[in-house]
Amino acid sequence: MRNALGAGLIGLALAWACPATAATPREMLTQASFLIDDKATALSLINQGLAASEAILAHDPQDREAQMQRGVAIGDRGHLLRSPSDAKTARRIFEAFLATNPRDPEAHLAIATWHLDTVDAGFFAATLLGGRKDVGVAELDKAVALGGGRPFFTGFAALMRIRLNPYDVATARTLAEQAAIAPASTPLDRIAKRAAQLVLIPLRSGDGRTAALLARKYLPFGRI
Numbered sequence: 715m716r717n718a719l720g721a722g723l724i725g726l727a728l729a730w731a732c733p734a735t736a737a738t739p740r741e742m743l744t745q746a747s748f749l750i751d752d753k754a755t756a757l758s759l760i761n762q763g764l765a766a767s768e769a770i771l772a773h774d775p776q777d778r779e780a781q782m783q784r785g786v787a788i789g790d791r792g793h794l795l796r797s798p799s800d801a802k803t804a805r806r807i808f809e810a811f812l813a814t815n816p817r818d819p820e821a822h823l824a825i826a827t828w829h830l831d832t833v834d835a836g837f838f839a840a841t842l843l844g845g846r847k848d849v850g851v852a853e854l855d856k857a858v859a860l861g862g863g864r865p866f867f868t869g870f871a872a873l874m875r876i877r878l879n880p881y882d883v884a885t886a887r888t889l890a891e892q893a894a895i896a897p898a899s900t901p902l903d904r905i906a907k908r909a910a911q912l913v914l915i916p917l918r919s920g921d922g923r924t925a926a927l928l929a930r931k932y933l934p935f936g937r938i
Contacts, residue, residue, distance in 0.1 A: 739763040739770070739783040741901070743790060747934035748905050756938060757794055763787045781811055782820060789828060793935065801843050804828060819860035819867055826853035827934075830874050847878070858889065869893030869906030873913060873929040880922035887917040 737745075746759035764787035770780035785807030792800025805828050812821040832845025839845065854871050861867030872889035875882055893910035897903075909932035916924040930936055 739767040739780065739787065742766065743783060743786050744901055744905070746790060748937070751937040753794060753938050756935065757791065760787050760790045760794070764791070778811075778815065778818075781807070782824065785811065785824065789824075790934070793831065794938070798842060801828075801832070805843075817860055819857045819862075819864075822853045822860065823857035823867060823870065826850045826857055827870075827874070829853065830878060834877065850874075851878070863892065863896050864900075865893040865896050865898050865903045865907035865910060866900065867906075868896065869903075869910035870933070872910050872917075873906075873933050876913065876917070876922060876925045877929040877933065880926040883917055883920055883922040883925070886922070886925065887914065890914045890917055 740763075742759045742763035746756040746763070750756040750759065763783060767780045767784040767787060770777050771784065774780070785804050788800050788807065789804030791797065792804060805825075808821060808824045808828060812818065812825060815821055827850075829845045829850030830847070832843050833840050833847045833850060835845075854874060857867045858871050868889045872886045872893060875889065876886035890910040890913055893907050894914055896907065898907040909929075913925050913928050913932065916922075916928065
């Protein structure tokens with residue numbers, strides 16, 4: 715199943731590698747998160763995405779996409795390097811972004827991911843950084859509610875839900891079923907949709923443990 719997802723992701727990578735257009739920060743960070751199986755290469759892409767976001771913000775500090783991708787890049791770097799400083803900086807960026815964009819589903823998803831990844835890292839990390847499961851779940855629900863049915867939100871919510879609680883098969887399956895049949899117009903939607911379709915196989919048989927193990931592989935940096 716992992717190979718099936720990998721084949722689809724490689725296709726996306728080849729599309730992004732087209733020399734006609736330069737990769738955007740989002741594209742570089744998506745590649746780092748889902749296509750790369752080498753930590754050093756992923757970090758290089760993350761640093762490129764961060765530099766590109768900061769260059770955009772130097773020209774236009776109000777560019778919302780660059781604001782969000784800067785936070786994602788710093789958070790991703792913190793995740794790979796286990797850097798509390800980067801993790802705290804990313805959280806501040808996401809919370810500031812959400813304060814001015816309260817109905818942006820990506821902002822809610824970013825905060826949900828930050829909290830749930832911190833909780834998943836263990837008690838020490840959650841205590842040090844202030845990660846909270848209840849906040850993460852609430853923000854995840856808001857992202858789904860505001861996300862217009864896009865697999866980017868429902869699919870990744872399914873993965874994070876079953877990773878968080880392998881016994882919560884019903885909730886994860888409902889979200890994954892929605893993602894599996896929804897239109898997928900962006901690379902992230904297609905990645906999340908394909909992952910949801912694969913995780914649905916054990917979810918439909920009630921095997922939350924296997925679904926949770928797969929979810930870890932299909933969430934960001936699961937290939938590293």
